[in-house]
Amino acid sequence: MEQMLKRTWAEIDLDALSHNYETLRRRAGTKMLGVVKADAYGHGALWVGRTLEKLGAAYLAVANLDEARELRKGGITAPILIFGHTPEEYVPLLIAHRITQTVSCEAKAAAYSQAAAACGGTLQVHLKVDTGMSRLGFLCAAEQFEEGVAAAVRSCALPNLHVEGIFTHFAVSDETDAESEAFTREQYDLFCRFVSALEARGISFALRHCANSGAVANYPEMALDMVRPGILLYGCGQGAERLGLRPVMRLKTAVSTIKTLPAGTSVSYGRTYRTKAPTRLGVLPIGYADGLLRCLSNRCAFYAGDGIAPQLGRICMDMCMVDLTDRPEVQVGSEVEIFGIHNRADKLADIAGTIPYELTCAVNKRVPRVFLKDGKAVGTELRMYL
Numbered sequence: 001m002e003q004m005l006k007r008t009w010a011e012i013d014l015d016a017l018s019h020n021y022e023t024l025r026r027r028a029g030t031k032m033l034g035v036v037k038a039d040a041y042g043h044g045a046l047w048v049g050r051t052l053e054k055l056g057a058a059y060l061a062v063a064n065l066d067e068a069r070e071l072r073k074g075g076i077t078a079p080i081l082i083f084g085h086t087p088e089e090y091v092p093l094l095i096a097h098r099i100t101q102t103v104s105c106e107a108k109a110a111a112y113s114q115a116a117a118a119c120g121g122t123l124q125v126h127l128k129v130d131t132g133m134s135r136l137g138f139l140c141a142a143e144q145f146e147e148g149v150a151a152a153v154r155s156c157a158l159p160n161l162h163v164e165g166i167f168t169h170f171a172v173s174d175e176t177d178a179e180s181e182a183f184t185r186e187q188y189d190l191f192c193r194f195v196s197a198l199e200a201r202g203i204s205f206a207l208r209h210c211a212n213s214g215a216v217a218n219y220p221e222m223a224l225d226m227v228r229p230g231i232l233l234y235g236c237g238q239g240a241e242r243l244g245l246r247p248v249m250r251l252k253t254a255v256s257t258i259k260t261l262p263a264g265t266s267v268s269y270g271r272t273y274r275t276k277a278p279t280r281l282g283v284l285p286i287g288y289a290d291g292l293l294r295c296l297s298n299r300c301a302f303y304a305g306d307g308i309a310p311q312l313g314r315i316c317m318d319m320c321m322v323d324l325t326d327r328p329e330v331q332v333g334s335e336v337e338i339f340g341i342h343n344r345a346d347k348l349a350d351i352a353g354t355i356p357y358e359l360t361c362a363v364n365k366r367v368p369r370v371f372l373k374d375g376k377a378v379g380t381e382l383r384m385y386l
């Protein structure tokens, strides 16, 4: 553990998480569902889930049953919604653990209803409406509207299901060009018309929700009964800086070796970098197997000492090199921030041609998580069995 902690680690700032939660809650002015799927975007689902539960989150959401059970096993009692599909044979488990399941079509509603009846229980569900994402949900665009409403009405009438909520998901709420804005408004209008049509048939929902992070940032008027931010809770993504949100994860490593190379020396696999002058080269014990994307090779810089250290040559599986020529204050053992506060994941993701979600999710099990509160470590999670 000592050894692992001194190599490469991810600090998870729970105070930043609380700050982001409160900022988003005030902005939305409604109930909060915290999205903690994929191990809370790599931050650690249990620590994040417990923190959000303490802050008063109305709901947590995950992608699948295993993730939901991890939360329950960790003592979380808040309502949990599964966004994805769960095969109907697991309905008894869903009921036993009080987990809310998404229902994306009439056939699934029927299968869940039957399975719940067979075990003598009631399954709590939220209906999912496909308003333009073309992923999960009851179809309801244009000529499919009436059939979609009818299918939802029949689903709601099935025995052993308690339909608590209804939701949809936006495709481009985080993009601010005119076409994206028009599309998001159309999705929202369609969702509202769908819900109204059901209400006109006497079906009402305690929780109507549609706003992901992009919508909380750009369309707070679409908050309805509950919002579902993920990436903004973690202080990344479109609008995070503008809203004053703080990055929760700081991926760090410590310099393992420093040496000076003469001009004209090639660095790393493929010899893609050659020193232009005598170079003070630092070796960092972090590579693509830790989640540092190889496509960032020769294109990024990290934060060390009082400033930036450009990355040199190909990123290897377990190591990479940086230029410390202008950073004489950096010594063997000095901390380097790969991404975090000084070097935002958003910026690194831009360089890699991806989104910050992928960067935090990529931080793998070789990297221990260190949880911070009031600037002090309150827990450590190793992801390897030692």
Ligand SMILES: *Cc1c(COP(=O)(O)O)cnc(C)c1O
Pocket: 035, 037, 083, 169, 211, 212, 213, 214, 228, 229, 230, 231, 232
């Ligand atoms: C992942 C997800 C979210 C959260 O998305 P962010 O962009 O991280 O805010 C919300 N709703 C659904 C259905 C999701 O799958």
